[in-house]
Amino acid sequence: MTEKMTExxxxxxxxxxxxxxxxxxxxxxxxxxxxxxxxxxxxxxxQDLTREQILSLLNTATLLGQALKQGDKNSDDSQGAAxxxxxxxxxxxxxxxxxFFENSTRTRTSFDLAVRKLGGSTLNFASSTSxxxxxxxxxxxxxxxxxxxxxxxxxxxxxxxxxxxxxxxxEIPVINAGxxxxxxxxxxxxxxxxxxxxxxxxxxxxxxxxxxxxxxxVARSNIHVLKKLGATVAVSGPPTLLPPNPEALGVESSFxxxxxxxxxxxxxxxxxxxxxxxxMQLPSLDEYTRFWGLTKERASRLKPxxxxxxxxxxxxxxxxxxxxxxxxRSVILHQVASGILVRMxxxxxxxxPKGTAQWLAEVSGQSSSQSTSRSTSGGxx
Numbered sequence: 001m002t003e004k005m006t007e008x009x010x011x012x013x014x015x016x017x018x019x020x021x022x023x024x025x026x027x028x029x030x031x032x033x034x035x036x037x038x039x040x041x042x043x044x045x046x047q048d049l050t051r052e053q054i055l056s057l058l059n060t061a062t063l064l065g066q067a068l069k070q071g072d073k074n075s076d077d078s079q080g081a082a083x084x085x086x087x088x089x090x091x092x093x094x095x096x097x098x099x100f101f102e103n104s105t106r107t108r109t110s111f112d113l114a115v116r117k118l119g120g121s122t123l124n125f126a127s128s129t130s131x132x133x134x135x136x137x138x139x140x141x142x143x144x145x146x147x148x149x150x151x152x153x154x155x156x157x158x159x160x161x162x163x164x165x166x167x168x169x170x171e172i173p174v175i176n177a178g179x180x181x182x183x184x185x186x187x188x189x190x191x192x193x194x195x196x197x198x199x200x201x202x203x204x205x206x207x208x209x210x211x212x213x214x215x216x217x218v219a220r221s222n223i224h225v226l227k228k229l230g231a232t233v234a235v236s237g238p239p240t241l242l243p244p245n246p247e248a249l250g251v252e253s254s255f256x257x258x259x260x261x262x263x264x265x266x267x268x269x270x271x272x273x274x275x276x277x278x279x280m281q282l283p284s285l286d287e288y289t290r291f292w293g294l295t296k297e298r299a300s301r302l303k304p305x306x307x308x309x310x311x312x313x314x315x316x317x318x319x320x321x322x323x324x325x326x327x328x329r330s331v332i333l334h335q336v337a338s339g340i341l342v343r344m345x346x347x348x349x350x351x352x353p354k355g356t357a358q359w360l361a362e363v364s365g366q367s368s369s370q371s372t373s374r375s376t377s378g379g380x381x
Contacts, residue, residue, distance in 0.1 A: 042173050062193075062341075094352070096123075114347055118344055153170070175346060206231065207231050211237050236254050236292065271315055289317065307330075
């Protein structure tokens with residue numbers, strides 16, 4: 001048996017075990033909750049997720065990525081490839097509405113692509129051209145969309161709590177794409193997915209988040225996810241842009257960036273969210289860059305293998321130097337690609353739980369069949 005074939009069998013066995021575990025775990029995790037707005041009925045907050053639910057979503061994203069990769073190859077040897085070989089049309093005949101009341105490029109486009117790759121269709125709602133401008137309330141807008149036959153709503157809103165409010169008033173799944181200062185749960189999952197792909201198990205890893213922590217829903221969601229996965233988190237930024245008591249979140253904090261960088265496995269820089277700030281909170285962007293920006297000199301302090309993330313959009317030359325953002329340590333574009341897989345997993349779990357459980361069971365059986373076939377045909381090298 002060749003070394004290459006042995007490695008393929010190991011990969012297949014790993015994929016089989018992952019799918020088998022997910023299939024059984026999924027049925028347990030997908031049981032309806034007593035509180036209507038909690039996962040898996042909706043996807044509102046990472047704070048409400050258990051470690052097992054987070055891992056289930058991340059592992060489902062991995063399997064969907066394998067299926068997507070094999071489908072893109074469309075080669076003669078795809079039948080012998082490790083993992084699932086066909087992307088499941090889990091959202092076939094379903095319409096998902098992107099209900100965005102704030103500007104977005106990555107998140108909205110990512111959800112749009114995620115739905116389409118799972119066989120569904122999307123409609124993008126623009127508040128500036130809707131009846132909201134005429135005084136219609138958020139819940140009335142959503143209920144009218146539901147009445148038109150929508151099967152799920154992805155919502156972004158400037159008011160914290162808006163997705164939970166909708167989830168409590170609607171009979172279809174609601175997915176939070178960012179609500180005010182509160183949370184951005186799919187961003188945190190895609191960040192964790194990216195870290196795991198680059199660094200492996202996050203238990204014991206050290207993640208440093210730099211920048212506007214006080215106004216960042218990304219920071220909050222990441223802290224919840226990373227702590228549940230066993231990572232330690234430290235934050236740094238101007239005193240005016242840190243929460244009054246960061247330690248209450250279970251993180252370390254420092255006003256000096258340099259004191260945190262050398263021990264970091266991951267550095268995540270955040271955009272300065274000027275639209276959510278009081279103008280007196282930051283004297284100037286130049287001052288921010290001077291003391292807290294991830295410059296080339298500061299990045300040189302990172303240990304070998306450390307990676308740099310940014311949720312976007314990037315203000316080049318402010319929170320991170322252009323050379324650093326485009327450097328070898330940067331996984332920023334990898335985050336963007338990961339976002340599609342993670343959002344596919346969230347949509348599958350929330351909008352089609354039974355079909356997803358069935359697909360995971362099929363993947364487990366498929367992997368088992370492939371492994372047996374290879375073992376039989378490849379016994380002699």
